[in-house]
Amino acid sequence: MTYSQAVEFLDSLVNYEKLASPRNEFKLDNIRRLLELAGHPERKMRNVIIVAGTKGKGSVCYMLEAALRGCGFSTGMFVSPHVLDVRERIQLDGKPIPKSLFADLVTRLAPFVVSSLPANLQSTICNLQSRVPVSYFELTTAMAFLLFAEKQPDYSVIEVGLGGRLDATNLSNPKVSIITRIGYDHLKVLGNTLTEIAGEKAGIMRKGRPVVIGEQEPEALAALKRKAREYGARLVRSESVGSVRSVVSVRPGSFLSACCGLGSGTIRLPLLGAHQVENCKAALAVLDELAAHDRRIKLGPAARGMGKVSIPARCQVVRRRPLTIVDSCHNPESGRALAGVLRDHLPYLHFGTRHSDKVVLVYGSLSGKLVEETVAPLAPFVHQAVLVQPDNPRAMPLSELGSIFAGLHIPYVTADSVPTALALAKRLAQAQAQAQARGLQAATGKLQTSLPIVVAGSFYLAGEALKVLGPSRASRRF
Secondary structure, X not given: OOHHHHHHHHHXXXXXXXXXXXXXXXXXXXXXXXXXXXXXXXXXXXXXEEEEOOEOHHHHHHHHHHHHHHOOOOEEEEOOOOOOOHHHHEEEOOEEOOHHHHHHHHHHHHHHEOOOOOHHHHHHHHOOOOOEOOOHHHHHHHHHHHHHHHHOOOEEEEEOOOOOOOOHHHHOOEEEEEEOEOOOOOHHHXXXXXXXXXXXXXXXXXXXXXXXXXXXXXXXXXXXXXXXXXXXXXXEEHHHHOEEEEEEEEOOEEEEEEEEOOEEEEEEEOOOOOHHHHHHHHHHHHHHHHHOOOOOOOHHHHHHHHOOOOOOOOOEXXXXXXXXXXXXXXXXHHHHHHHHHHHHHHHHOOOOEOOOOXXXXXXXXXOOOOHHHHHHHHHHHEEEEEEOOOOOOOEOOHHHHHXXXXXXXXXXXXXXXXXXXXXXXXXXXXXXXXHHHOOOOOOOOEOOOOOOEEEEOOHHHHHHHHHHHOOOOOOOOO
């Protein structure tokens, strides 16, 4: 099977990330059967770290992987969703796996999978004998498990897709479990209260093993404590392990002062936002647990590894002029985090021009999200919004988005595609900056030629925007 055929096969499977209505039933029977047919790779992976949560789980995965690699370990990582390339989901030593390896994994698992491809094409590709109807996410999970079982990286970092208890990734056997901040997301699936949502996330706990808990609201923390007692897991609160605080904001991120079981020192984290301090604290708590059994894990090399971390679509600066930030902000916690970035970092990101505290926001969301609660923290920073629908069947209609933005008193226009939205945002940003400059004289420096542009609302919008904007020119050291 070629890489293009492998992607076609994968795309033929049901993809709940793109269905117009959310999945209303979760069972592990099919993925469990597929893993059985594949020889139980989930039982053969070494040193698995599984990460669940509403906010920050992806960032914690990337930080942990980078830190462990900084300590000299080989790593595997499985994350979702991808932003630009499906191979982002399965990584070895910090890099997406090669196309040939991706195709090989699909080829080996396809004979066990029911596909919607025509029978003649299935036979041509892989002599398919349909057996198990698994989803897009379940097959990619099985691919990662198979790869990590065979390559045997020193550590495998696994991000939960949705929830925890009934997520395909939960068939792994974690050495350490992590639950980052819990908030309101996927309410129709996980429940309407923090207690219910926490109960689902807690499914990744294991008897007799540590579960690191990031900072939580009191209701979620109480539920997680109860569940830890039920599962017999050893609960470790990240803030109890040590302290991590921001020393100074700088253009690429923050300098952090860390004091934990691994020692004391400074971490230069090239990520924007105070929320990343919280995520870093959780990652260090996990490293502290691992270090109890592996003396090679030390703060110095871990910090150097974190200093090189790069996470797509997490407050990612992709242009300097005009300043353009792409973020996957899609829930209230993300909205507050992005607002914090605009408040704390915007003055440092204008690269020699006098800055404005307002931005042009390009926004699009999937239906069923808490858009009003997500956008409200951003409202004080938005001069004007450009609303657009991501290319996804679940995209929220522009009329519905418009009503929400009008209720928040945010001026907006609409666009019929992401490329159009980005071009319109650029014109609006330039026009407003020129209007502000007229009649004003700069005492020092240069007047800005454009307001900053921020793209937010969905991983799918972020991916489309990054494709239009091309390779990041701002990802190099500033």
